[in-house]
Amino acid sequence: MPVTEEDTVDLGYRLDPIRTLLRRSAAADRRAASALVDVLGPRIHGLAVHVTGSSATGGRLTVSVLRGCLRDAADLAASALPGEAAVLDRARRAAVATRPRGDVRSLVAPDAAEDRTRDRREMDVMRALLELPPAQRALVESAAQGRFEITGPDRREAAGVLAHMLDELVPLGGTGSSELRALAALDALALAEESERRRLRDLIDDSETAGIHRRAIEAAASLTLLTAVRPSHDLHRAVLEGFGAAPRPAPDSDSGPGPGPGPEAAYRGSYATPVLGTDSQRRAVGPPAVAGAVHSTSATADPSATPGGDVPEADPSPAPAPAFAFRAADEVRSSRRGRRREKARAKQTVAGHRPWISRTVAALALVTALVLGGLLIDARREQSLTETFASTWTQYSLEPDARLVSGRSDNGDWSAVITADGLAVRAEGVSGYEGEVLQLWGTTDGVQEDLGVLEISEDGLIRFSSPGTADSLVVTREMAPQNMSGTPSTRIVASLSPQLPTPDSTG
Numbered sequence: 374m375p376v377t378e379e380d381t382v383d384l385g386y387r388l389d390p391i392r393t394l395l396r397r398s399a400a401a402d403r404r405a406a407s408a409l410v411d412v413l414g415p416r417i418h419g420l421a422v423h424v425t426g427s428s429a430t431g432g433r434l435t436v437s438v439l440r441g442c443l444r445d446a447a448d449l450a451a452s453a454l455p456g457e458a459a460v461l462d463r464a465r466r467a468a469v470a471t472r473p474r475g476d477v478r479s480l481v482a483p484d485a486a487e488d489r490t491r492d493r494r495e496m497d498v499m500r501a502l503l504e505l506p507p508a509q510r511a512l513v514e515s516a517a518q519g520r521f522e523i524t525g526p527d528r529r530e531a532a533g534v535l536a537h538m539l540d541e542l543v544p545l546g547g548t549g550s551s552e553l554r555a556l557a558a559l560d561a562l563a564l565a566e567e568s569e570r571r572r573l574r575d576l577i578d579d580s581e582t583a584g585i586h587r588r589a590i591e592a593a594a595s596l597t598l599l600t601a602v603r604p605s606h607d608l609h610r611a612v613l614e615g616f617g618a619a620p621r622p623a624p625d626s627d628s629g630p631g632p633g634p635g636p637e638a639a640y641r642g643s644y645a646t647p648v649l650g651t652d653s654q655r656r657a658v659g660p661p662a663v664a665g666a667v668h669s670t671s672a673t674a675d676p677s678a679t680p681g682g683d684v685p686e687a688d689p690s691p692a693p694a695p696a697f698a699f700r701a702a703d704e705v706r707s708s709r710r711g712r713r714r715e716k717a718r719a720k721q722t723v724a725g726h727r728p729w730i731s732r733t734v735a736a737l738a739l740v741t742a743l744v745l746g747g748l749l750i751d752a753r754r755e756q757s758l759t760e761t762f763a764s765t766w767t768q769y770s771l772e773p774d775a776r777l778v779s780g781r782s783d784n785g786d787w788s789a790v791i792t793a794d795g796l797a798v799r800a801e802g803v804s805g806y807e808g809e810v811l812q813l814w815g816t817t818d819g820v821q822e823d824l825g826v827l828e829i830s831e832d833g834l835i836r837f838s839s840p841g842t843a844d845s846l847v848v849t850r851e852m853a854p855q856n857m858s859g860t861p862s863t864r865i866v867a868s869l870s871p872q873l874p875t876p877d878s879t880g
Contacts, residue, residue: 391456399447406443406616410608413457414439417464419602424468424519426475432604434471438464439612453587461594462561465519469563473519479858480514480599495598501541502599505534511858513538517596521564532559539592547585552576554585561589755830762836766790766797769838778846782867785833789846789869796842798827798869800835811835812851814861815843826855845870 391412397405417438421431442449442460449459481502502510515521516535523531532555539545539558549557556573559565565573577583769775772792780787785803789796798813805811813824827835827848846869849861856862 389455389457391460392450393456395442395446395450395456395460398443399450401616403613403616406446406613407609409443409460410439410612413460413464414608414612415603416461416597416601418604418608419600420461420464420597421468422602423475423478423600424473425471426473428605430471431468432606432608434468435464435604436608436611438467439608443612443616453583454590458591458594461597462590465593465597466563469519476862476864477515477518477520477858478852479856480517480596481510482852482854482857494595498542498595498598501538504541505538507859509534509538511860514858516562516564517593517600519563521559521562529555532556535559535562536589539589542595543588543592545585545588545592547581549582549585550576553582554589557586557589558593560586561593758836762797762799762838765795765838766799769795769797776871778869778871780867780869782848784866785835787848787867787869791842791844791846791871793842795838795840796846797838798835798846799837800827800867801833803829803833803835805829806850808853809850810853810855811848811866812856812861813837813839814847814849815841816845816847817843821847821861823856823859823861826851845872 391409394405394409394412398409414435418431418435421434421438422428425431425434438460442463449463450456452459454462481499502513505513512531512534521531529552533551536545536551536554536558539561540554545554545557553573553576556565556569556576559569560573573586577586769790769792770777772794774793776791778789778791780789780800782800785800787798787800789798796815803811811827811829813827815822815824822841822843824839824841824843824846825837827837829835847861847865848867848869849856850864850866851862
């Protein structure tokens, strides 16, 4: 199959390695299909989980979308969209069609390290989101997760905000009207109604207006960088079951020699950096330099060009081409210090010296000292926090306008004291939630304000004080590290209100 070198390795904005995977998957290349699952599986799965609110539903949707993309790989590779945008656009429309439910999560709050993509483009998307006002940022975050329930005259203005955000990610270009850009943004995010889709088709009348719509879909695909989540189970078995089982047709004897070299080397791409380590890439970049090797720029000899038609005897087991993958160890070995260390280790091994015993003892001593020091520091810090909080609680309780507020919760015993100068909250027997935090919100005259994240000690204690005040308090479960959208979630853990019965003197 002809290879397009600029589609092989992602070294710039206009290069498209996903299109190469789609082309090779269409040719029943199982390794290309497996690489496609590695590259786009987490982004499709994360988008499905954010939209559906269920990991199980998101997993089934991911498998369905990937199997459909492998079935239609030739059509997706031949479309006007880049390969990545074509697949993610299909995934977004399939996810939004399931009627989104669940909680909307903030896209700019950093998630756990293993759940983020590390893609260099992710920072551009986060920067564009952080430049928006809070209300517009919340609108974009909701739309990116399939929620857009605005109707009436405000719908067009909100769609304009989405179009502006997509234009920041991928310049839409062209001279299209604001209505065209707004409708293109809604359709790119799979949020357009039927009447809006018909109107969009009427406005797209040439290649320039069609390009605006296409680039809006590319920008919508880049938003999935912030929702990427690794699936909890391997997708390869479910997606690739039965793929490539049909044998390829044998080459016609009259059409000349069959295909010479075998399939490309194993792909080394991931969803973080879609770089494919293929033989084509190595031919374009060149093998790494080897000390003492003879440099040659001559091309590989063609057996058909040998005089007399004699083909030289080939090595029955040729050495494989070097893999195009960089590791930290490669950098160490290439340095002078690394080579000196390797020589020293070799000399010690020959001499029979065993330095591992002394090094092990030293390492154990160092670990013990660090552990004991950490325990001592934690104990002193815990004692200091306890004394400081007790002093603050006593000070607030003695204020003339102090209100001792009781808490209602199925997770621990909660109480608080609220004054005009500040407030303090304490709780006992609280259990944490995996991947989530407890966030405190204060309500004053019907307006909710974020007061911060509550820290839970190992024995389930919470001690929190703030110079702010409020009429009532509520504690909610939020995705780690915290909710930055300004609107609390509906998952309430504790409610602290003066209307509840006052706690006794024991707290």
